[in-house]
Amino acid sequence: MRLELRGITKRFGALVANDSIDLVVEPGEVHCLLGENGAGKSTLMNVLYGLYRPDEGELLVDDRAVTFDGPGAAMAAGIGMVHQHFMLVPVFTVAESVVLGHEKTRGPLLDLDAARRQVREVSDRYGFGVDPDARIEDLPVGVQQRVEIIKALVGDAKVLILDEPTAVLTPQETDELIDIMRQLKAAGTSVVFITHKLREVRAVADRITVIRRGKVVGSAAPDASENELASLMVGRAVSLGVGKEPPNRGEDHLVVSDLVVRDARGARAVDGVSLTVARGEVLAVAGVDGNGQSELVEAMMGLVPAESGSVRLGGRELLGLGVREVLDAGVGFVPEDRSTDGVVASLSVAENLVLDLVRTPAYSKGLRLRRDAIRENATRRVAEFDVRTTGVDAPVGALSGGNQQKVVLARELSRPLELFIASQPTRGLDVGSIEFVHRRVVAERDGGTPVVIVSTELDEVVELADRIAVMYRGRVVGVVDGSTERDVLGLMMAGVPEDEARRQAQAHPTLAEHPDEHPDEVLGAAAGDAPGGAHRAPRPEEQPGTTQEAP
Template identity: 45%
Template sequence: MMALLEMRHIDKLFFGRYANRDVSLQVQKGEIHALLGENGAGKTTLMNILYGIYRRDGGEIFWRGEAADFLSPKDAIEKNIGMVHQHFMLVPTLTVAENITLGLREKGYPFTDRAALSARVAAISEKYGLLVEPGALISSLSVGERQRVEIIKLLYRGAELLILDEPTAVLTPGETAGFFNVLKRLRADGCSVIIITHRIPEVMEIADRVTVLRDTRCVFSAPIAELDEIKLSEHMIGRELAPPTRGKATAAGGEGLVLAGIGLQENGIQRLRDVTFSARPGEILGIAGVDGNGQKALAETIMGIRRPTAGEISLGGRSLAGLSVAARKALGMAYISDDRHEDGLVLDMDLAENLLLKFNRDKRYASRGLIDQKRVLQKLREAVGEYDIRAPSLRVPIRYLSGGNQQKLILARELSDHPQVIVAFQPTRGLDIGASEFIRQQLLAHREMGARVLLISADLEEIRALSDRIAVIHKGCIMGIRDNSDDLDMTEIGLMMAGNPAGEVRAG
């Protein structure tokens, strides 16, 4: 049988380095095909080549058996190929239906029959179980709903092959299950799906066939039925995986990071209410909670990016009230944000300059107002070596590094000079197994060196693996704090995450 899509021996170079090397991929009609690999393995690059965003340097593409060469996404969409990027491309101030039909000239343009369009959108949404309200504004939708809009947008344009880049990275477990049902319906309807991912359990659950990329090359392709998770993970990272071990408690005496009755009110919205806890030296305090329950406000209030409207934060017995972000950083407070592109990096600056974001007033790297390029470069080389940061060159804008390597640079920057406090907010979000493992080990290492680590994460597995104690946040309130022992009552944690204070759970 002729394959729907065939990519043969694709090569792609960036700055003289391979991003794809001799990669081949075959997708059949009505197949869910997983493209598995660590970040930086070249998955997204390969799909961007298919979608006409990049141009290949070698190899051939066949679409429905004919040689194809898409010069732009527009070309690809015309040939019924659609892609949902990791960062959604929607206009927040327009409605769902308007976003879906954006750029299309419908019958009657410019006097388009909006009601009829909305009906068509509703029909597609019904058919595949992609529930969204056509008249709702994008800005009012959750991330999961926005993803559905992106998928409907492609189906509306007649896509027969959907490329989904890390679709589950932004979904809760419940949403993921619903999303997989949608994929199954699409498959039943004859659509093909390429799903880019680094999550092996998902591949096992949903895919028919998997192609594994590692280090720019295609290492493996087989039907799922012949595989198991362990085999797959070995193909993916090229070795066996060592899960991080926490070791025995290292919490020492001494003053920790103490939050007493912290409240934060912004524009009439109570973001945080009476948050009280302390993180001791040598301890990882996990803050669990469903995304969007005040975690960002908490992290930024501790770092001084926002000012609390009630309560006090102290470090080592010293009040932090009135101290600027820079002053707190100088006290050894490190911040790993959940949004590295917006908060952590200047994407158009190179690696050295992104290091300088922290050190630009540091006497070691800038004396008398002049930057000491030599020392900065030396520091960068050390960081690149120590953290195994892979970059085409040290002078490229950091935009061109993979997410994992970007995060490693942030880590190298924030964790240098033995921080006293580490606020790690979703530090492994969107990263592959290898990079996540490395980052977790770093946090554990700093725990042993006596740092007070605050691990804020929606990933309960991660919290459980690393934390000494677990606090649960819900709507800006701490619902309770528990020791993370083997007999931790996970039902109770779950109930606290849903908004039940710790005491009441016990009583009930």
């Protein structure tokens, strides 16, 4: 099936999300749609999938103009979509999830046997290994994604849209997905692969279209370098490497011992974690989202209580202190969700830059704020951190995500620190902003500050870390050198002990790193084959091979 978009324009008020976009997807090709976050990629695909109606332009299927009044019409035309956040019902089985919305009946009853046969047929055809009777909430994230793909293929999709499909996957699961895309292509299915990850694009693309600020700005061949692709995305030359010198480690300044933190359900989100961070080094905490990293940082910051253990900074116990006391102890903190926890959207840029300093004599006298001092500080910080704003009195909520993050960094790095913690420091940022953030983190390390980075982006971990602590289900699987191979880290993120991960990685080189070496091989060292399967919350009633009958 040949798919063509001509002059697609989509507006949201004054915002032009898609501006006269032309795009052609040929039969049986993997077409990568590359662009920064907010470039308009997902909006364009939502137009194609019938979730949005274009304000201008037309869609053509096999050279015939079509109009989709909803996803049902798009699916009927042979277009399927796997969203970044899966559209699955946790308590349903795989078979129930696949037929949801187009159920087959046998008399007055739901024909689940037919649904099971469909799942098995597609699963066997592509080697997915998905049990039709497995319950969705019991499946690893990578397998849940396969269920979404099966759902599209059962609906006879000729074009499959994958929207940021690797955002929640380990490197090994990403390799499996790349192999699945190749199999779909070989079977004649076209794949539109939406991403901002350059490594993956080069591993699987037949053609690459780059979108920037809602417009198509160019195309590239799969053999284009990552620097060339990044420059197309951003519109200028970008340095993708941090270029840091070896660390000048001092004494251990942060010591976390046997830390236990329970989540809202009472389960151990952090289960006996022990870590040390020296002055002048970056310790990166790696792991797939949801394995206790957030709770670890929140406990260190006094945001949630710890059940037991110790967090000592320069010999001083931080557990039991409130957030204000932790900040006053010299801890700089970039939270995971900047818009909710990092800035106050209605306050000005200048006010946000002194949120944790506003009580100091430099910026207040009694109950009165020193407005001139606050504005003078903001003017300096905006220039130093290259914050793009119409003025220091502009509300911070009017800034882009990258510039909001720069405001948070400017605030937290504008005072002497005993410890700097940054959780997902570049989530949602464009390549240019990532480059800036990484430089500032390394500069803080080089100034002698111990730095803790929590990131689910393995590229970021590898670039920044001097040492890497890998977490899986609330525990530290191991602490390794920052130069550790990505294959090893990916397996550890799936719960494989370090020694075994090194053995498996040596036996199975990463598909995404070596795209031409094993074009048809499904890696045996997949995360789903690791002890305990891939990342998911453990269930107390779990036993291997259990299935859930349909209600």
